[in-house]
Amino acid sequence: MATWASEGIILKRNNWGETDKTLTIFTRQRGKVRVLAKGVRRVHSRRAPNIELFNHSKLFFHESKETNILSEADTVTSFNNLKSDLNKISYAYRIAEVIDHFFPEATDSAGLFELILDCLETMDASGDSISIRLTSTAAELKLLAHAGFRPQLFVCSKCSRALIEQTHLLSPEHGGLIDRGCNGEMTLSKPVSVEAIKLLRFLMDSPWEEVVKLRVSESVSKEVDQALSFYLEYILEEKLRSTNFINKVESL
Ligand SMILES: [Zn+2]
Numbered sequence: 001m002a003t004w005a006s007e008g009i010i011l012k013r014n015n016w017g018e019t020d021k022t023l024t025i026f027t028r029q030r031g032k033v034r035v036l037a038k039g040v041r042r043v044h045s046r047r048a049p050n051i052e053l054f055n056h057s058k059l060f061f062h063e064s065k066e067t068n069i070l071s072e073a074d075t076v077t078s079f080n081n082l083k084s085d086l087n088k089i090s091y092a093y094r095i096a097e098v099i100d101h102f103f104p105e106a107t108d109s110a111g112l113f114e115l116i117l118d119c120l121e122t123m124d125a126s127g128d129s130i131s132i133r134l135t136s137t138a139a140e141l142k143l144l145a146h147a148g149f150r151p152q153l154f155v156c157s158k159c160s161r162a163l164i165e166q167t168h169l170l171s172p173e174h175g176g177l178i179d180r181g182c183n184g185e186m187t188l189s190k191p192v193s194v195e196a197i198k199l200l201r202f203l204m205d206s207p208w209e210e211v212v213k214l215r216v217s218e219s220v221s222k223e224v225d226q227a228l229s230f231y232l233e234y235i236l237e238e239k240l241r242s243t244n245f246i247n248k249v250e251s252l
Pocket of ligand 1: 157161
């Protein structure tokens with residue numbers, strides 16, 4: 001049996017059999033992988049604390065024809081601030097869900113591992129709910145770009161004319177913003193305000209340290225979050241399960 005090692009971030013965990021779990025992990029070496037972690041639900045499992053959800057860990061695998069089996073795990077970063085804050089957890093779920101939907105196993109992972117790690121580190125260190133929401137939106141925009149769905153936010157996605165400073169429509173069907181003149185009756189779109197358009201443009205290309213320094217209103221941060229969820233759900237052709245969770249946590 002071949003063995004391999006990689007840093008990885010735990011994105012999803014499911015119980016398997018009596019004492020095992022299957023894990024979805026985003027690894028630095030091989031992108032997303034599904035692995036079997038045997039015996040980790042036993043009370044005294046040595047590996048269990050190192051494969052908690054969202055952990056960044058150093059991982060060792062046995063590889064057979066059918067599956068990868070986790071043999072060892074050591075935590076690099078456990079993101080304890082994130083794990084003790086329901087609001088942060090709900091947005092980390094969103095990021096994990098988007099990654100799981102967009103990127104197949106063994107995809108080219110160049111740059112993606114760092115993106116996910118930077119996003120979790122930023123969320124872990126974030127102090128307020130607006131920063132956490134903006135970090136999530138920035139990550140979603142960057143993930144869309146990685147997956148080949150970078151939204152066009154600077155010119156009309158349909159007629160390519162420059163967008164004047166006013167409310168425009170976000171149209172996943174056309175791949176970004178469209179002006180009102182180009183909005184046919186059949187187009188599924190969502191209006192986005194001038195302030196929200198500027199915020200989306202900023203979040204798409206700014207480094208994390210600038211994202212967390214932003215001071216914007218609660219309402220515009222929610223507007224970009226909702227616009228992007230709408231955009232993602234159209235492309236993924238399904239509802240994001242994390243949205244309900246985020247809404248529930250925010251209503252507490
Ligand atoms: Zn147009």
